Amino acid sequence: MMTLHIGEWIVLLMIMAMPIYSFWESDKTKRAVIAGHKTKLRMYQETMVYLWFPTVTLLALVLMQVVRISDIGLYWRSSMANWVGACLVMCLFVYLVLGVYKTKSNSQNNEELRNTMKTHSWMMPASRCELTWFTFGVSMSAGICEELLFRGFLLSVFSDYIGLFSSLILSSFLFGLCHIYQGWLNAIRTGIYGLVFSGIYILTDSLLIVIILHAMLDIYSGIIGYLINQSSIDNAKLYITKSDTKATAP
Template sequence: MIFQATEWLMLASIIAMPLYSLWEADRVKNAVLSGTKTRVRAYQEAMLFMWLPTLLLLALVAYGEVSATTLGLKWQGHLANWLGIGFVGAIAIYFLYSATSLSKNAELCDQYRQAAQSHDWMLPTNKRELQWFTAGLSISAGVCEELLFRGFLIGVMSHEVGVSASLVVSSLLFGICHLYQGWTNVLRTGVIGLVLGVIFILTESLWVVITLHALVDVYGGFVGYILNQTSKDIVNTSIDSKLTKSRP
């Protein structure tokens, strides 16, 4: 591999992310669950964690050390680009329909709640947390993680190690970075990273996967908020019922 010194620096910064996640994941979870750290604070720290290496990469782009075209930031306007945008639009419509259906279906809420047990501690429970999760954390994840894991690790590294190797490495590191969601979700997120990588390769546009990634995370935030709100409604209904029965 004949990387430039700046590319080695960028690679080291990205590799440091999953290593940090391995060390820090349980601490953040325990802090939130114990009440010593708010969810909003955890969101803010995660955003800082993602933006630091991303700003380094953007600085390298600004100084001409890394090509914006290689990262997939140049919109080429060919068929693959537009098909990618069409796919993102279809996903957005599906997410909107799914979230609307979820808010009206208690049985579906139970299914989603069971699936989210490993990471429900980080999902928003009120409107302020929802705002930070969607407009802050989700957008940051879409921009930062795609620039780092797809744009750099695939767009740049593939010229030296090949597309297949860079795709596998980027997906593996991407999955480990989400250890805070539990080991089961490390595998799931790794697969998602693999899919996003393939979409990036096929569309040749980082904008497509940035938008898709952000949509997935925003949807996850709204789903978490809906689940937490329905849980509160169930608890309140149960309390009201008990109070009613206890009255003479």
């Protein structure tokens, strides 16, 4: 039997409820956004509330000293592992910047990405306002909240009872299920990302590294989605212009 503080039980139950909520609401939200009954901005705002509600509860437990900061990995030791993790962040940043540049300048690559994004293009930003909310709202919230909950808290709680390896599998499985709204294939892919994030957390001994990596990847996906959507809009405008020109030609 797990002996946890009542507050920890509440956070644990909220985390367990997140995949259920995501599974229940995913199709409804998708249909509402595609049909125009719900804006992407509204969806982004609801996602932020969904992420921050259990996270604020967890942080309240930290302030109450029920959960220690060290238990959820929020520290920097200036160790070799920490600095290797920081180098990893810098390398990933350069790689993602190059990826954005390649996407912006290579239309053929855009077509490949457009096919890859078919299952979740409906949720990607298509305007600068949506991109701002996705970047500083959804992506930053996901990086902070999901890592605190699924890596920091769940690994700390489960490791004492079912072992580290089983904790990695369980937390990554739940993490993947929370992204079922992106389709089953992406949910599985996200679960694998969860395993990778967990491994980096264990190797670098700091959740701060993983939070930054997670947020960077989400911001990158938002920028790529925005560029692809803008490309589709520009192509549609060009097609309409050509059609109008042909229609008015003598």
